[in-house]
Amino acid sequence: MSVNRDKPCLFVLPEDDANRQIVNGFRLNPNLNDRAIQVLPPARGWKKVVEKFTKEHAPEMRQYSEIMIVFLIDFDESENRLSYVQSQIPDDLKERVFVLGVLSEPERLKKDINKNFEKIGEALAKDCSDNTNELWGHPLLEHNKAELDRMILAVKPFLFN
Secondary structure, X not given: OOOOOOOOEEEEEEOOHHHHHHHHHHOOOOOEOHHHEEEOXXXXXXXXXXXXXXXXHXXXXXXXXXXXXXXXXXXXXXXXXXXXXXXXXXXXXXXHEEEEOOOOOHHHHHHHHOOXXXXXXXXXXXXXXXXXXXXXXXXXXXXXXXXXXXXXXXXXXXXXX
């Protein structure tokens, strides 16, 4: 499904299929404006997320000022991953690009909380919709707090009813 690029919208660029399934669960939230979100095909690696963004999506974002994008990547317990990825985002787009993900990888979160990826996405969306931090506060997700807060301020007005 394609979104209207002339209205506020959020693209989601997942690193892999596990992250894509989490987004699909997120989209099931009944308070979500599903017409304002577009999930892009998995990039197949966090470096390819950056590459696809730079080559394909950055030019489109310059053409359409209402597009925002979130990268859903595995941090693979790398302390420098977030700063590296953010350093690859052009200054003129930084306020419309968000980087979120599991500190290690989604499979570990799935095992820790005993939920499938879709149910993880549903729980994360519920937290966003209800202004709670139940799952977002998990040790494998809590590192996202500053980026999540920034993203919620930007997207909540049009993403949640």
